[in-house]
Amino acid sequence: MMCDSAKSETEVPSTFMSLPVRSIYVHVPFCEHRCGYCDFSIIANRAELIPRYLNALRKELETSPHLDSHLLDVDTLYIGGGTPTLLSANELEELFSILSDSFLLAPDAEFTIEANPDGLTADKIQVLKSVGVNRVSLGVQSFDDSRLIQLERTHSVQQTETAIELIQQNFNNFSLDLIFAIPGQTLSEWQQMLLKAISFQPPHISSYALTYEKGTRFWSDRNKGNFQSTDEQMEVEMYLKTISELTKANYDHYEISNFAKAGSQSRHNNIYWSGRPYLAFGPGAASFVDGQRHSNHRSSFTWMNRLEQNQSPIVSTDDLTAEERARELLAIGLRRREGVNLDDLSLAAGVDLAVCCDDEISNLIEKGWIHREFSELRITSAGLLFADEIASILV
Ligand code: SF4
Structure with missing residues (x-):
């Protein structure tokens, strides 16, 4: 990869x-x-x-x-x-x-x-x-x-x-x-x-x-x-x-x-x-399907108007690259205490995260915010206080 x-x-x-x-x-x-x-x-x-x-x-x-x-x-x-x-x-x-x-x-x-x-x-x-x-x-x-x-x-x-x-x-x-x-x-x-x-x-x-x-x-x-x-x-x-x-x-x-x-x-x-797919409906709802995020218009009135006029309620579809998507999934996955398996996530995302995010992962380990054991990455107790910072470093 x-x-x-x-x-x-x-x-x-x-x-x-x-x-x-x-x-x-x-x-x-x-x-x-x-x-x-x-x-x-x-x-x-x-x-x-x-x-x-x-x-x-x-x-x-x-x-x-x-x-x-x-x-x-x-x-x-x-x-x-x-x-x-x-x-x-x-x-x-x-x-x-x-x-x-x-x-x-x-x-x-x-x-x-x-x-x-x-x-x-x-x-x-x-x-x-x-x-x-x-x-x-x-x-x-x-x-x-x-x-x-x-x-x-x-x-x-x-x-x-x-x-x-x-x-x-x-x-x-x-x-x-x-x-x-x-x-x-x-x-x-x-x-x-x-x-x-x-x-x-x-x-x-x-x-x-x-x-x-x-x-x-x-x-x-x-x-x-x-x-x-x-x-x-x-x-x-x-x-x-x-x-x-x-x-x-x-x-x-x-x-x-x-x-x-x-x-x-x-x-x-x-x-x-x-990082599994889901569909979402209603104003402001965002689906994640086929590796893409599709977001409905946030205004309930615009969402209703569009549908009443036979227009799509979707206002944006992100065009993240595979690597951007993989980084996002890594950041989201680290919110769970059980953490992520880098190999599994890389395989699923089609991007070798261990290579792409090597610097960032080393940096986060050095700060004591995440722990790595072979392919398993987990947020530490200290890292819980910096979840948003971890995400901004990775994404
Ligand atoms: S307005 Fe209040 S009750 Fe309604 S969604 Fe927002 S926080 Fe919840």
Whole structure:
């Protein structure tokens, strides 16, 4: 294999090109309002547009160049947002009916839906169960009402507890999402959040530091000096506390921000991190198929308009070389604690990463951020704090 990516593509065909797609993401963009830190592709407080969205989604599936008239067998289906459970029970039924015209879930498929505590009612739970949803990812974020107000979330702790109870009664598999490094939050307060989350015994927990994305209200408020973000040292301490508390409670820290009880890793997210193909539908959704990433328009209105005018919703297709793609997959793969096998990844990508990235890999080993044992590369405990820097060195 060679580092010349053009030759790599022709002389060493990437096996990524031939992997069948068995994972689907569907983006539902509706939210009650936009939280101050959110830069996702969403539409706030426009539930009247849901029927129009559903028609556009139907059209996207019917006209997708990656789907034919046969049902596609699917191992993981993930409905994310936005807030998918903002849809009424009837609208959820229609959504699943649209999806069932294109996809056939394997008997052991993982079928996840994201939910917020305030929209998850018993009648919606019944619809979710009837269509085969078997995993709920709940946007908890905090077990402190004042922090929820600060984050501009629309739910209360009481609603979260009711939602978790409802989920526990109906699903074996669920995940709680938490946010730390909220301005003013102390280390002991964060520790209490973790212990509270653990007390519900969720099979999976995702925990992210609050980020300030350009264009969000939090970003501009912080720049105007309206509040101070948590200092870096405290953020690191909170992250380390997350790892120690969740590990002590028998959660496997399997990805930078994700923790799971045995057998409860997110199969869908593991598809992303392992570089396997997936198809994605809805505004802002990006598919990775045939070694290329195709991204839909981020604006829900433009996405709907395009489909209504018989135009493709895809706004860009990346033209990464085989080497660029391989480097990206290496960076993503290193987010998983189990790491990557360089030989396997090189074979799959059609590029000899040990040769192409020799300098970068040596540099990262020297810094103590990754560890190499023969062909196995793993992020170290020290490297966990520099995941973004590792990615920027490799990509
Ligand atoms: S609920 Fe989630 S997706 Fe919706 S605005 Fe808030 S952070 Fe964004």
